[in-house]
Amino acid sequence: LVAPRPFQRKQAWPIPTNKNSAISPPLLSEGQNPAKLLPCSGALLQELSFDHTSRRMMARRPGAGEERPWKLAEHARLGKGKVVGVVVLDGWGEAPPDPFNCIHVADTPTLDALKKVSASLFSHAASSVRFGSVPTCGCRSFACVVAWQGAPERWRLIKAHGTAVGLPTDDDMGNSEVGHNALGAGQIYAQGAKLVDLALASGKIYEGEGFKYIQQSFETGTLHLIGLLSDGGVHSRIDQLQLLLKGASEHGAKRIRVHILTDGRDVLDGSSVTFVETLENDLAKLREKGVDARIASGGGRMYVTMDRYENDWQVVKRGWDAQVLGETPHKFPSALEAVKKLRDDPKANDQYLPPFVVLDESGKPVGPIVDGDAVVTFNFRADRMVMLAKALEYEDFDKFDRVRFPRIRYAGMLQYDGELKLPSHYLVAPPEIERTSGEYL
Numbered sequence: 336l337v338a339p340r341p342f343q344r345k346q347a348w349p350i351p352t353n354k355n356s357a358i359s360p361p362l363l364s365e366g367q368n369p370a371k372l373l374p375c376s377g378a379l380l381q382e383l384s385f386d387h388t389s390r391r392m393m394a395r396r397p398g399a400g401e402e403r404p405w406k407l408a409e410h411a412r413l414g415k416g417k418v419v420g421v422v423v424l425d426g427w428g429e430a431p432p433d434p435f436n437c438i439h440v441a442d443t444p445t446l447d448a449l450k451k452v453s454a455s456l457f458s459h460a461a462s463s464v465r466f467g468s469v470p471t472c473g474c475r476s477f478a479c480v481v482a483w484q485g486a487p488e489r490w491r492l493i494k495a496h497g498t499a500v501g502l503p504t505d506d507d508m509g510n511s512e513v514g515h516n517a518l519g520a521g522q523i524y525a526q527g528a529k530l531v532d533l534a535l536a537s538g539k540i541y542e543g544e545g546f547k548y549i550q551q552s553f554e555t556g557t558l559h560l561i562g563l564l565s566d567g568g569v570h571s572r573i574d575q576l577q578l579l580l581k582g583a584s585e586h587g588a589k590r591i592r593v594h595i596l597t598d599g600r601d602v603l604d605g606s607s608v609t610f611v612e613t614l615e616n617d618l619a620k621l622r623e624k625g626v627d628a629r630i631a632s633g634g635g636r637m638y639v640t641m642d643r644y645e646n647d648w649q650v651v652k653r654g655w656d657a658q659v660l661g662e663t664p665h666k667f668p669s670a671l672e673a674v675k676k677l678r679d680d681p682k683a684n685d686q687y688l689p690p691f692v693v694l695d696e697s698g699k700p701v702g703p704i705v706d707g708d709a710v711v712t713f714n715f716r717a718d719r720m721v722m723l724a725k726a727l728e729y730e731d732f733d734k735f736d737r738v739r740f741p742r743i744r745y746a747g748m749l750q751y752d753g754e755l756k757l758p759s760h761y762l763v764a765p766p767e768i769e770r771t772s773g774e775y776l
């Protein structure tokens with residue numbers, strides 16, 4: 336599929352830091368009419384004007400003390416009062432046509448027909464271009480979504496991954512959460528993965544309220560790190576865990592226990608073994624430096640802990656039993672042995688590995704969570720951490736019998752639910768996003 340390219344992205348958009356920030360959408364090519372070529376993000380919803388010197392669309396800067404008006408600039412061609420539709424194709428992406436490209440190989444008569452249909456048929460829906468072309472969710476290849484533009488350009492490709500939706504690099508695949516965030520924000524801002532990268536690189540993570548809070552447990556308690564162990568970059572990243580392990584030990588953590596969740600969904604099934612080996616090596620290095628650091632428990636992400644939308648609390652309970660109580664049917668002397676042995680079952684896969692705990696030489700679990708400990712859930716993505724956060728934080732909790740509710744200091748990598756303020760402590764502050772799409776709508 337060859338998409339018309341009405342504008343060329345030359346650089347990433349800067350992230351607006353406050354309401355006075357200029358928004359600098361992509362440079363337009365010589366001769367292009369800015370009124371016709373509004374770019375494909377929520378910056379459409381900002382009050383834009385074209386700066387002829389820089390050839391950029393600029394958000395108008397309000398003067399001192401002046402409120403930025405909420406009125407949007409009128410679109411050059413689309414009339415007022417039209418119905419706007421946003422259609423999200425989850426998992427739909429564009430990639431070079433080849434026999435392994437399932438969308439290319441599949442029969443897609445509806446989309447094919449929509450792309451061909453006369454513009455007049457869609458004139459009533461054409462206003463969706465203003466919003467329908469916002470990066471959307473779930474698209475793992477390089478682009479997605481059609482937006483009705485009116486003849487002759489009734490559709491175009493947009494990017495829904497990488498820096499186009501605020502992820503750290505263009506190698507980062509898109510996913511539903513970043514797509515929803517980008518749609519909802521109506522502008523490009525740093526998503527969780529990038530915020531964590533920045534906080535770790537600058538060391539600011541260790542100066543924040545969240546880290547200072549958990550640090551109070553380091554003298555006498557254990558630091559527990561719970562999260563998805565892979566380099567998928569959708570929910571978490573192993574390199575961030577590695578930096579956090581190093582940083583926490585340099586900032587006083589003497590005893591660390593990692594509770595791993597194997598992936599096989601955002602990465603290849605079977606890769607869990609390599610990730611566990613990598614982590615075991617890191618922990619061995621920490622032990623050489625005098626830090627008592629070990630993997631304490633584990634399980635496959637879809638069977639242990641990472642449920643979402645309160646679909647099945649038993650998933651969280653299985654994790655709780657392993658991480659907090661140290662009680663599971665499967666017990667092993669090391670996580671590597673656990674993952675290898677559990678994968679021996681022909682039906683086993685990384686996503687659904689059963690929960691296990693690691694035992695010490697005397698047969699006791701090496702790291703149940705107890706009173707006085709600190710806990711960090713190191714996933715940056717929220718949806719599959721909210722349920723565990725509730726179990727760890729809520730005094731009143733009736734979703735399953737926790738048996739023991741340890742008095743701990745708990746922080747999320749980020750705050751996973753802004754409305755519930757959950758968890759109440761977090762290592763990296765969420766972005767402050769002003770003037771979201773919803774506010775305009």
Ligand SMILES: O=C(O)[C@@H](CO)OP(=O)(O)O
Pocket residue numbers: 473509510511512569570600601719
């Ligand atoms: O299942 C999930 O959590 C992710 C993949 O890790 O998929 P999606 O982004 O589509 O929700």
